[in-house]
């Protein structure tokens with residue numbers, strides 16, 4: 115079944131395919147960007163991020179671990195159907211459900227709507243609903259965008275229909291419509307916006323996030339690269355000023371990951387508008403730090 119929906123990319127993350135017996139984390143690309151409302155091109159992100167990873171070192175100071183001997187397993191890309199979010203999300207969901215049975219998984223987008231397919235597959239694999247932590251410049255809580263339900267601009271709303279708004283926390287957002295903010299509050303979505311977050315210490319933020327995650331048996335993290343300030347991550351589909359610093363975002367995510375974290379995604383990087391490929395390099399670095407953290411957490415679990 116899986117072979118039907120996964121295809122090889124010309125590049126492999128860190129240049130080595132990885133061994134399932136040596137690293138609990140798999141990476142899967144989802145080169146789909148048909149729902150982008152502003153500037154398309156994130157379909158090229160899985161390839162560019164893999165290529166950027168080839169020039170980065172694999173030692174993580176945060177984890178005190180190197181991925182050189184134990185790289186994550188790059189499973190290739192989901193076969194996407196350009197122009198059809200519904201057909202693509204079906205494939206993403208099938209792949210996610212199968213790989214989540216026994217593996218931790220990181221998905222490389224693609225536009226943000228892919229998260230819906232991933233979480234749908236995760237819920238099926240778990241048989242229960244996880245908590246979802248979202249880092250995003252946008253709230254993405256509109257019921258639809260110009261009449262289209264499966265837009266990247268509605269992904270958090272769609273995911274809330276799978277897991278419940280109270281099981282989602284959105285961090286770092288600063289781009290909302292007044293109506294969607296009202297609906298999000300009414301639905302009980304947990305929120306810390308970019309302005310609040312930048313006045314808090316990392317420890318204060320972590321305490322709030324951990325309180326939230328303590329209510330669930332499983333967790334999933336969705337990282338939209340546009341939560342990071344465009345000064346550091348200009349190569350995104352819909353940049354939004356006044357974002358977070360990369361180190362804060364990586365510290366936050368790696369500190370949150372523990373043995374109940376099932377996986378994550380990194381979406382919305384757009385190599386076609388990325389001067390000097392800086393955003394792809396940053397994305398590759400984020401993947402290295404997250405991968406090392408997963409390796410450390412699951413090693414010490416045994």
Ligand SMILES: [Mn+2]
Pocket residue numbers: 226250251252338340341352382
């Ligand atoms: Mn966004």
